[in-house]
Amino acid sequence: MExxxxxxxxxxxxxxxxxxVKSCRGISxxxxxxxxxxxxxxxQWLVVNSKGRAYTQKVEPKLALVEVELPNEAFVEGWEPTxxxxxVLKAPGMDVLKVSLSAPREIADGVSMWEWSGSALDxxxxxxxxxxxxxxxxxxxxxxxxxxxxxxxxxxxxxxYKTMFSDMYPYMxxxxxxxxxxxxxxxxxxxINRFRPNILVDGCEPFSEDLWTEIKIDKxxxxxxxxxxxxxxxxxxxxxxxxxxEPNNTLKKIRSDTVLRPTRKQQGKVYFGQNLVCKSFxxxxxxxxxxxxxxxxxxxxxxxxxxxxx
Numbered sequence: 437m438e439x440x441x442x443x444x445x446x447x448x449x450x451x452x453x454x455x456x457v458k459s460c461r462g463i464s465x466x467x468x469x470x471x472x473x474x475x476x477x478x479x480q481w482l483v484v485n486s487k488g489r490a491y492t493q494k495v496e497p498k499l500a501l502v503e504v505e506l507p508n509e510a511f512v513e514g515w516e517p518t519x520x521x522x523x524v525l526k527a528p529g530m531d532v533l534k535v536s537l538s539a540p541r542e543i544a545d546g547v548s549m550w551e552w553s554g555s556a557l558d559x560x561x562x563x564x565x566x567x568x569x570x571x572x573x574x575x576x577x578x579x580x581x582x583x584x585x586x587x588x589x590x591x592x593x594x595x596x597y598k599t600m601f602s603d604m605y606p607y608m609x610x611x612x613x614x615x616x617x618x619x620x621x622x623x624x625x626x627x628i629n630r631f632r633p634n635i636l637v638d639g640c641e642p643f644s645e646d647l648w649t650e651i652k653i654d655k656x657x658x659x660x661x662x663x664x665x666x667x668x669x670x671x672x673x674x675x676x677x678x679x680x681x682e683p684n685n686t687l688k689k690i691r692s693d694t695v696l697r698p699t700r701k702q703q704g705k706v707y708f709g710q711n712l713v714c715k716s717f718x719x720x721x722x723x724x725x726x727x728x729x730x731x732x733x734x735x736x737x738x739x740x741x742x743x744x745x746x
Contacts, residue, residue: 445731446644449653450612451628451636452728454511456523457481457577458549458601459492460502461674462632469513470656470717470724473582473599474606475634477506481523481535482549482556482601483567486574490549490601493669496571497677502527510537513725525566533566535559535577544578549601554585589713593745594661597713605711608664609635609645614708617642621686630670630683633709637732645710646696646744650736653726657716657735663696663746664709696741707746 453462456477468475483491483499493499505524509515517537525533544558556578558564567575580587580600589597589605599606610633619625628636635653637645648660666687671679687706689695694702717724738744 444733445639446734447611447637447639447732449635449726449728449730449732450638452726453629453632453634453636454478454506455632456504456506457483457499457502457525458490459483459496459499460504460525461500462629463504463506465511467725467727468511468634470714470726472717473580473587474602475726477510478606478634479580479599479601481559481577481579482547483571484544484547484576484578486576488544488546488548488553488576490547491571491575493672493677494667497672497679498527498571500672500674500677502570506537513722527570530566530570533563535563540579543581544576547578550603552587554587555581556585557581590662594659594713604664605661605713607634607658607712607714608709609633609637609658609660609712610709611640611642611645612636612638613640613642614645618683618686618690618708621690622682624682626670626683627674629674630672631666631708632669635712635726640732643741646707646741647737647739648710648734649738649744650715650734651712652733652735654730655716655723656714656726658712659715660710661713661745662711663707663741663744664711665703665705665746666708670708693746697744697746699742700746703746705746 452465452468455462458479503526521537523535540557542558543555545555547556559577563577651658671684691706693705
């Protein structure tokens, strides 16, 4: 482990993305308040089937076409919803769905996503009918119940941290340099939305984020806990919902564990991006906000990707 120091910023935050409904489209915002489970509103909602199991783009790629809107003021620190505050959903061939941001009273038991299961808040019959009609299968829209449920991240990598309906960790960071390097190898360049990061940074060398184990974004300290392994979702065109072979075919050649981690146990995975947790979130204090333009400082890093956790 190298102590990198933080005298000079290595990059700056160029974009911030929030994905309120897991596997639906994201929102690009200029700032995002933090909570103990990630950016506020990020992956707070989940579409589930009749048995309470999560629908994701891996099984229902049509979710990529669902547009999501929140009030602009929802991204101001300390803002609370009123009775006229809504999550707004749009999709091809569908009427607009408005879901009140006031917490629903109905409980949905037996909700499960990957290793986690518990209860969630059910957003009601109108939302259920909308998603059932759109997907063509019985569906419900549920909200994470922060009052009664906890979903810890992998304890062997980041003990004590938790998230809502994110795949693994509260935050995922990618650099523009990595994106540019990948696109130079592809016949047809792809946009960043294929990888669904929360934080995009610019100004650093390609794939340098692989090595970061502790960074500061403005005044907040984040830990880089694990390289982000990729599933089939990056192959799904987020404008059409149609999957193809790229970029995963190219990633297998340049970003597999065989290439990046030759001395480690091979898992047959490819990696793109770094999973983060926030070390310095301060309950009850203001200033837990990441803003586009914030400088990124590297405090600690490993010397090679072979040493990075994955």
